[in-house]
Amino acid sequence: MEMLGFKSGYQEVPSVAQEINDVEKSDDFQKELDGGGGDLSKSSANRGVLLVAATLFLALSGLALYSTSALGRMNPLLSATSGGGEFDDQQRFILRDFDKAKPMASFLNGLGGLWGVPMWAFYVNRGQGISSFGRQNKDSAIAKFVTAEKAYQQTPFTGFRTLVKGSREGVDFISQPFFPSAQPIERNIMIGLNEMEIEEKDTTNFLQTNVLYFTAPNQNFPSLVRKTTFTNSHPTSDLQIEVLDGLAKLIPNGLGNYNIDAMGRTMEAWMNVYNVGNAQTDGDSVTQPFFHISQDTADQAQVRLIKDGYFSLAYLDGEGQSAAHPLLPFIVDPSVVFGQETSLTNADNFFAADASAQGLARGPQGTTSRTPCAFAASPRLSLRAGESITITSVYGYAESLETYLASYLPQVVQPTYAADKRTQARDLVEDMSERVATKTSSAIFDAYIKQDFIDNVLRGGLPIPLGSNGSDSPIEGANRAQKVFHVYSRIHGDLERDYNYFQIDVTTFSQGPGNFRDVSQNRRVDVFHSPFVKDFNIRMFLTFVQADAYNPLTVASTLFKVPTERLESLLDSLSILEPLAGEGSRNFVRAVLGRPFRPGQFFRDLAIANIQFGLSREDVINRIVAVSTQEFAGQFNQNGYWADHWTYTLDLLDSYLAIFPDAEESFLYEPDSIAFFMSPAFVRARINRYTLVQDPSKPGGSLVRSYSAVAMPGDADYSRERNDAINAINSDPNLLADSGAGNFYQRARDYSVFRVSPLAKLLLLGVLKFSTLDPMGMGVEMEGGKPGWNDAMNGLPGILGSGMPETYEMLRIIRYVRGVFARYGRPVNVAVEFRDFLTALDSALNVYLASDKSVSAEFNFWDASNGAREAYRQSVIATFQGTKASISADYLVQLLDKIDQKVSVGIANALKTTASGLSPTYFYYDCSNFVMVPVDGSSGLKVVPKSFTQKTLPLFLEGPTRHLKIVSSLEERRKIFQAVKSSPLYDLALKMFTLCESLAAMGQDIGRMKAFSPGWLENQSVWLHMSYKFYLELLRGGLYEEFFEEIATGLVPFMDHRVYGRSPLEAASFVVSSAFPDKKMHGSSFAARLSGSTAEFLSMWAIMFAGQKPFSVEEDDKDLVLTLQPVLPTWLFDDDDQVSFTFLGSVNVTYHNPSRANSWETTVQRYTVTLVNGQTAVVEGSSLVGDLALKVRNHAVKSIVVELA
Template sequence: MTYFNEETKEFIFENYHKLKPFASFLPGIAGKNGVPMWTYYVNRGQLIASFGIENKDHAILDFTPANLSYRNTSVNGFRTFLKVNDQCFEPFGTTDSNRKLFIGRNKVSIEETNNDVQTTVKYFHVTEKKYPGLVRKVQFKALKDMKLSFIDGLATFWPYGTGLYAQKNMSNLAVAWFDVFNQENHIPFMKNRSTTEDTEEISALEAGNFYVSVDQHHKRLKPIYDSSIIFGYQNELAVPHVFNQMPYDEFIRQNQASTNQLLSGFSTHEVHLRKDETYTFYTLLGSYSNLDSLNESARHWDFNYFESLEALSESFIEELVAPMDTQTNYPLFDQYMKQSFLDNLLRGGFPYIFKGLNKDHVYHTYSRIHGDMEREYNNFYIEPRYYSHGNGSYRDVNQNRRNDVYFVKEAGIFNIVQFLELIQLDGHNPLTIEGSRFTFNQKYQNKLLEHVVKGENKLIDYLKKPFTPGSLLMFIENNIETNISPQTLLDLIMYYTDQTTQSSFGTGYWSDHWIYNLDLIEQYLAIFPDKIDFMLFDQPIKFYQSKMSVYPRKYKYVLNKEGFPRQLGGLYEDKEKVKSLDLKQGSNFHKFTNGKTVSVNLYSKLLHLATIKTASLDPMGMGVMMDSEKPGWNDAMNGLPAIFGSGTTETINLARLFKYLIEFSHLFKSKTVSIQSDIYDFFTNLTHHIDDGFDKIQDIRESFDAKTNLYLSDAFVDITIAQLIPLIERLNDYIHRGIKNAFELGKGLIPTYLTFEATTYQKNGLRHPHLNLECIDVTNWKVRPLPHYLEAPAHYLKSMLNVIDAHSVHQHVKASGIYDETLGVYKTSASLEDETLEIGRARAFTKGWLERESSFVHMSYKYLIGMFKSGLYDEFYKDIKTSMPPFMDPLVYGRSTLENVSFIATSNNPNPKVHGQGFVARLTGTTSEAMTLMYLMFLGKQPFSYKENKLTFKVNPKVIKDFFKEGRLSFKFLSHITITIHNPHHVDTFNLNVTHYTLSNQNERIKIQGDSILGEHADDIRNLKYSHIDAYLG
């Protein structure tokens, strides 16, 4: 049985240990001024499968993939052994019993009743402290009078300094470095005595991992780090023979060894309990920079301290997700939205604002690459500092920041600039986003030093190099004495800084990454439609410059070892570029020939992006080529670049980009713009030759790439936008002809992926520079579409204005084999059975698993958004009841239906046990799509509009009646405004308009007639003057 407790906000599984196995995690957020820890759990044993700080190399319990964790956690994780009136047993062990699992937003708990003892265990993270920690709260409730002896803790505890490789491959050697310190204080401090690398320079390790247990009487419990005094000869840790057989007073007098063996982290005690009496203790497990600091902090670690940590952990997370507070007739949907908000910021970050001299700084905290037990291939990193953030991928972070402007409006323009300036002149972008660094403007030193009592020189030296806010704040706390708070000094320093995005090439160039910038623009204009000129012409934007370049066709079109034409080895490290420009690790931006960094406005950047992507279309002008070793959104189609693959999803979004450009151009047609001369020449040259065939277009593109590989000319062309419009429209016409042809090729449903066969070619006398394959020139092509995928129709539906045409597309999708009739979900594609392995690993996967014909929820949601935006409301609301987790059966879904997953195994999978089950949890773009859907449903596509020099605000809900509870639903907007929609007749709202509004705050309440709010009142809403808006439907 499963159910949701509305009071405690916990999802509950009874007898969780007998249900489908699943993997999840605690959020790993410690607050702005806290140091985070990562913790992964499974619904087996006592849950915790691995945890640590920073990355896999700093684990306290070693990182293990999900499928092995299901097997190992019960033995290697947390264990409890009880002796009740001399009878021994293990709660949550192999003996069958009734158990419950409680999943909260920032906590997870289990409960079992066995042998007259109710055992409850709760886990949560330390919040807003200078050390990372996992807290385990254990409570025993006696169901009769008893003497209770217990051992509780971690079976496997790795000392600080033992990396993942040593844990998995050299653990027998690694124990030679292990030692335990601080036993006398009952806080074992475990570490390697020195660094373990086989080098000539060795240094001591100061940092260590520790644990401590404190009970309700403020007593520190006796620690046991030597498991042999518990298990004896039982090295497999199955049965605690020594504890079972030895009297407790003898047991605790045993000597422990601290060296040359694997270590544990147990605590032990004995208590006498009356019937219904409880005994509670907390165990804190974490890392500290040095032993002296640990013992200093631990002076305050009494039972009250841990109670306050528990309360703070709860209140902090609820405050964090408050911007997604939703109240409908579906409590699970409401909590699902909060969970989606939380998991979204774990991938995209939460935007905090620092005041700046020239402009405010937006700094995203809490983000990290999606690495967990089901994504063990990713080397995640969680910065062990205040204002923590980690690395992420361009596509992931971009998509998960799409809705930032809806709750922190200052983030809107920042995100647009940050991601678009990472687009290179060749149209590609780096993969890895490493967050922001700040550089202090040294001329404002005196503004700071008047607040420094001691440590001036240290601070001056520190500020000479780029820094993050978290590293700076920790430096101030540890090294600088001030007459103001460290946080105030940080804010002051940040005021005089410049911000730079850090990024690196990563592993390739994907063909789809650029398209998500259009969503950032769309969302920004939904809040700031009156700021189009500010967005287009007042934002200086750079061009990222990578060490990696793309070969022209003459090198990357080759004959493979079997003699077949292929596109291979498209990328190379451009040593000439690195040497000539002295490119450094981190962010490098294109420069003019005079050495200054290239900077253009957003209009010019978008114009160039449209131009370079038009020049990247395939030989038939239908799809954007995958010509740089990587595919598009579907990573598992990794074979497509080799077989000259292209994607129409990108072409659909290219048409969307041109739509924006044409709208913007007509709006500002009288304006004169300065366009960098190389960019302008490329644009006009392509426009004049757009109908001259694929080879001519590629010659123009490759010529531009070669000319601008190192520098851009510092010359600019001044031209009115009106003069550009005919040229832009000519390229736009070319794009739409390609889309029309793609529809005809797909027989009424646009194919997502195309491949091309080189039917006529000749060797050109060259060999590939590093593959040593013969190179060819191709003169004729034959196109072949792959089976239908959901991806392109999902993107196409979003742009459709005619509901009749949209309905036709929808019917084609339903009839194409993409829809799973049994489960009522959309699959990634129709059957791939007749495809070869050449298309990518997706073909090698099992049907209905990962990217092969499963329901990839992120793309399903994109399709749902397309349905909604195109006006298919009835079909949309029918589909969400089978496609959205909060409406699914958790016993089939296999986990909490508040949590998203990457994919759902579909009914074509050969294993019927997994049909409908969700896998690879939470850190997915689905979270962003869920938030977009909620705003579309409740608020409308365009909450703010700008007409006749007036800002207008309008609530335009399209909601089915069963979402309303007693005729009302509410949601948060811009973090601080609660919007309540009143539906007195309790009907579907598809054809209803608002008749009047009330706007209120603590001081006033005003009523406004009509379906829109105009002028000053609309400005007041955006400026957060009102805390409540009530919209009444007629």
């Protein structure tokens, strides 16, 4: 494989002279080096020294970024070749000549603020950017949702358009800013944290056009604001223009994506534009059009009228305006603009010599039975040299035309509306990201931390506290503990992740449902930046663990319910005003609070009924939540169980205990606090799971497969008892459910919810997963019908696959739980059914440990452990008995030690299956030795295996990554790293790690990975989530030099954005590797932002700036101890020898490092602590102990200065 040059592993290295020459040509050298904003040195002379040193170093070191000996001494951004990108004075990334750059898809955040309603918007670097936007999901699009490859083609034509007729000094011209053109026109895109702007500089017509987009927060309707600014860039002459500016195709409300795609022509018959006066017949000024279909398109007896719709409006936005903006007229009939030019390429009618924008807008136009457009028509505008004018347009949704005209329109036309909403949109994300605000020598790295946090929130949610603190609740019996509620997250669907049906609730406190794996991982560091979360997340995900150790797929936002006995006193406290007759308002609020609710739903229902309170809305929701019960809500929503979902649970516990180590015992042993979620589906026993299928390679031959792993309601073998139990749960008046998600908890025989302690649930999880080891005792079987983290290995469960990553995670749980029992010596209460399972498993272990550990011994243990597990699952198929058994700590320590021995044998054997000694990730099993036996109550014969033949798949990065988590020796971890880097998993050209090595030798039956070309999607690409996981384990494992060496080319902000293909602040799902056949695609990124890599990076950030376990407990007197142990290279310290970050979401911590050594080579000498009340304490030594440590955790400390030496 040919090695590419240095530029983050992509481009040919220019000569030193060329490097310096390039720098001299750049007025923005400092910004280009550092990503804009941060000084690299105190003087230009120093910058020159740094530059020459950097370029000489590169020349001497060849293709290496920096040698290990130089590690930490040289910032990878101190190179003119780093390609980190350019940022403007608003700290927005600039992608120059965007329409000629690699195609790129991204999106605005879709954040409405706590008290606002969100709108989603996707954009591409083609045309005028926005390709689709709307509310709630892709079936409620104002501009139709299309997938990325269509968006690149269609957006310039059917998206936002600007049509200009201009005249300068008597010479007329026409122009379509941002429209595809063969002429070289400078077009740039500026991407901010919560906005996007495009810019065109037309030097032929001396016309600069800027279009700014952002969604408007803090209002009770969703809207997108578009500001189109025209600037006369000629130095002396005046310019006259008239403009049509707007959306070339607008989909009226009420039509879903499928109907538009499959029956679009027919659907046009339902389309109407309302509030148009006499426009259709005589012509009229349409300034407030309202778009929706007339009635629902379903073929059914009951007709449902559609009243809600989309609106568009526009006005000229001038400075100093004090009155409401007068509105511009709209053209809603595309034929008025384009004539019969149905490709929408040329505006034949408008560009006719005798046509004017407002003349067309006031003429007759069709308003029905066609797909409308929404072009605002300007009057003739005159611009002096250097002068600008802006057309502000707003596109949004209203529940009815009357609501729009009476409530929303007056807000939008206010003189400061657009400016205020832009400020609020910026403040929203700035306030969010302040929880992780960081300042180092690298402004681009600091900015990446903010963007990463925002993107992490969009997958996992932003935790906020709701409810009373306990001192101000006027309600008797209030639950005074604050409750945690997450906002802003959603399933990660977008233009490239078109397979997901994203859902963003159109309410205040908006949040959509998420997938278990995503939410679990992306909340990993919640407690680090928001300590009030405490044990909320670990409780939730332990609750979702079922009796069979699996879990539902969908995690919805939590539900609240006011207990009946507290309802009337709550209503008394809310100061409900009575615009309705009699006690109508109180009765309405009582009805709303009498059923399960979420905050956003509550306020939406009350707004529709026009219910008013004599309290602030903050007081209202806090009083309600204070007395409410809160329940987790999940939904099965799948056709199997993923093998890996449970593997992220211990990480949540580790994160909690890193901040609250003093709560370990009380949390783990809290009795009867964790329920068992109950899904309708259950994993079939082997006798029903294994089937014979025809062997395609051997006519007449058969293969043992597992293609029907789970039984679903309606299946012939579905348990009648389970069906009855599910029905009982669904009919329980205490069930809290909404939209299919709820607290579906398994009952005991007396129909009470069965609960155990967190420790008992962890024990169950670890031991049940242990009992799922494969026939060779190595990997955890994919018995649930779904693979592990790598979804694209979807074929493995069917061919009897298993995974080593789950084995390592199971062993982590076993060892942790074993340590708890050894540490506290306390027994644990478990269900008697689980007690019986442990007894049977212990017996099988004793037989195995006394055996010769041969293949047959492994098979015998597999058979026995499966039998024990199947018997246990059958005993709890419907309900628990309800009786618990106490098991001593001594017995469990001995049992868990045996499990550890058994697992360790399997791991040692697994490492022998690869030539490199690296951990394999996947196995599958052939079964040619089996018998067919009759089974009572079943027709036909069933497969009973007698032995298996193991097959090892090629290397995947996940195996060694998870293996690192259980390796205790630093040198052993280093050997694993070196072996990985020497393996085919390392892309030498890109200097990154790929997801797997070549799969050329594998059959198609392993899954859809084989359908993808090598280097694309999961097949041998650089999948950032997994490569980031690998980097994280290097950091966790103390391989600091190796970590910083690898992130210099593998972390997004350090990549060359010209090759990466998007902002260096935005992660992506994957980077095309050198294995891909099309070389020009190498290094390009796809599927923006909502990647699990955000969680991994935030974990890196936490360790880098505070250490793995900032808090601990003294063994002797049990005092709380805070010990900050940063892992920061010297190049991250600024010119004042400082780095600062935000600890626990509010405490500003500054490290002062006058020695300029890497922080892991120093020790903490002194803490200077400033309390919130202004008092200061200086503490010598490496730790804060007792009261001061508590004050830090309790937010009584404003700042800490830490001296390193």
